[in-house]
Amino acid sequence: MNRRDFLAGAAVSAAGAARADDTGQLAVNGGAPVRTKPLTGPNWGPQYYDDKEQSQLQEVLENHNPFRFANPIDKSKVALFENECAARMRTKYALAVTSGTAALHTAMAALEVGPGDEVILPAWTWYSCYSTVIQAGALPVFAEIDESFNLDPGDIEHRITPQTKVIMAVHLQGNPADVDPILAIARKHGIKLLEDASQSVGASYKGGPLGSMGDMGIFSLQQSKTITAGEGGVVVTSDAYLFERACRFHDITVRRDFPTRLRYLPGLNYRMNEFTGGVLLAQVRKLDTIIGDVRRNARRVYRGIDGLAGARLRHLPDPEGELGTGIFLGFRSKEQRDRYVQAMKAEGVPVSAPGGSVILPVVPEIESKVTVTPRWPSFASERGRNIRYGRECCPRTIDILSRFAGVLMSPKYTERDTTDAVAAIRKVHPAIMAQG
Numbered sequence: 001m002n003r004r005d006f007l008a009g010a011a012v013s014a015a016g017a018a019r020a021d022d023t024g025q026l027a028v029n030g031g032a033p034v035r036t037k038p039l040t041g042p043n044w045g046p047q048y049y050d051d052k053e054q055s056q057l058q059e060v061l062e063n064h065n066p067f068r069f070a071n072p073i074d075k076s077k078v079a080l081f082e083n084e085c086a087a088r089m090r091t092k093y094a095l096a097v098t099s100g101t102a103a104l105h106t107a108m109a110a111l112e113v114g115p116g117d118e119v120i121l122p123a124w125t126w127y128s129c130y131s132t133v134i135q136a137g138a139l140p141v142f143a144e145i146d147e148s149f150n151l152d153p154g155d156i157e158h159r160i161t162p163q164t165k166v167i168m169a170v171h172l173q174g175n176p177a178d179v180d181p182i183l184a185i186a187r188k189h190g191i192k193l194l195e196d197a198s199q200s201v202g203a204s205y206k207g208g209p210l211g212s213m214g215d216m217g218i219f220s221l222q223q224s225k226t227i228t229a230g231e232g233g234v235v236v237t238s239d240a241y242l243f244e245r246a247c248r249f250h251d252i253t254v255r256r257d258f259p260t261r262l263r264y265l266p267g268l269n270y271r272m273n274e275f276t277g278g279v280l281l282a283q284v285r286k287l288d289t290i291i292g293d294v295r296r297n298a299r300r301v302y303r304g305i306d307g308l309a310g311a312r313l314r315h316l317p318d319p320e321g322e323l324g325t326g327i328f329l330g331f332r333s334k335e336q337r338d339r340y341v342q343a344m345k346a347e348g349v350p351v352s353a354p355g356g357s358v359i360l361p362v363v364p365e366i367e368s369k370v371t372v373t374p375r376w377p378s379f380a381s382e383r384g385r386n387i388r389y390g391r392e393c394c395p396r397t398i399d400i401l402s403r404f405a406g407v408l409m410s411p412k413y414t415e416r417d418t419t420d421a422v423a424a425i426r427k428v429h430p431a432i433m434a435q436g
């Protein structure tokens with residue numbers, strides 16, 4: 001046997017081994033699984049902790065000034081983090097706060113959202129998006145998602161009223177919402193656009209960092225997000241007026257390092273401390289490494305399943321800009337999707353239904369409009385009393401989410417992990433599609 005034939009033979013047997021079972025029998029039907037040790041989900045930023053975070057923390061300990069404003073502005077870890085964050089997100093300003101929820105609450109106050117106002121938000125998103133609108137005393141108005149799992153630009157305009165003040169576009173699971181048409185609608189109607197990029201820190205849309213394209217953007221830095229100090233949040237904007245309002249709201253109306261322009265604003269305390277700021281300073285410097293790692297892994301899987309007959313990916317409004325945190329495929333029905341989930345689990349490559357968010361209008365307490373106290377202003381208007389949540393306000397959202405499932409990508413997956421993910425999808429998907 002010459003060298004060429006030998007290599008060709010080796011390639012054939014390697015391909016056979018990758019399928020794990022030449023009969024192609026699914027593990028769920030008793031065949032050999034692609035992996036015996038199942039792939040485990042991602043843990044993002046904490047996996048990248050090293051001596052950089054450690055020395056930042058050490059400096060704060062030795063400095064004895066964990067309160068950010070006890071430090072000169074050029075020495076404060078929080079201020080340094082804000083500067084690097086604004087530079088990375090290409091906004092003029094960034095304000096660090098204690099959580100993504102605090103960032104949303106701060107944005108509501110900065111954007112002057114209050115009783116009598118309405119905010120349009122996607123029916124599929126995180127609780128905080130809804131509850132900060134309620135905390136502002138305003139009325140949440142849900143819109144449907146499309147197959148990007150984000151706000152459907154085609155379902156916004158008919159929900160706009162003279163009271164609509166803000167559209168909240170949420171970029172979920174690493175994937176940008178379709179910002180251009182959403183922004184066009186907001187501009188046409190004189191409505192502000194708030195971007196929540198909590199689940200997509202570092203992603204972009206047509207070259208623009210998520211969070212930088214609307215009037216304001218927010219990020220969460222909680223442990224499940226791209227970079228983290230366990231908790232944390234950021235508000236970004238390029239508007240000096242909105243920034244000053246945000247600063248005052250997050251710090252009991254004081255503006256400590258800004259020429260005073262605005263009057264009193266009854267704020268809270270959402271200030272970030274220096275320990276958190278130090279860890280996040282180290283983390284933001286690793287952001288492009290982390291997202292580079294996850295994108296490399298995701299692209300291996302995308303390439304590996306390219307051309308798979310009948311495979312329908314989640315809609316990606318900008319495939320270059322998304323993070324690739326989940327490789328989602330769509331099915332004809334929930335029943336077919338559930339069979340895919342079962343079969344992939346048996347292969348040792350678990351896939352899950354879209355997660356990390358909630359179909360909010362069907363949460364019983366939200367459907368019944370529970371507020372902090374019964375006389376809360378959110379639902380006090382005639383429109384507020386009449387608005388209906390529940391299944392009938394978002395049937396397409398419910399349908400889309402019931403038909404998709406995806407492999408979650410970790411930035412730390414090895415090449416072998418991604419090869420296994422491809423092998424499992426290529427083994428299971430055609431079988432599930434063939435069953436109808």
Ligand SMILES: *Cc1c(COP(=O)(O)O)cnc(C)c1O
Nearest residue numbers: 099100101126128198199220222
């Ligand atoms: C995590 C998250 C938040 C809230 O952030 P916290 O830091 O947990 O308060 C808000 N919006 C979205 C879309 C999120 O995923």
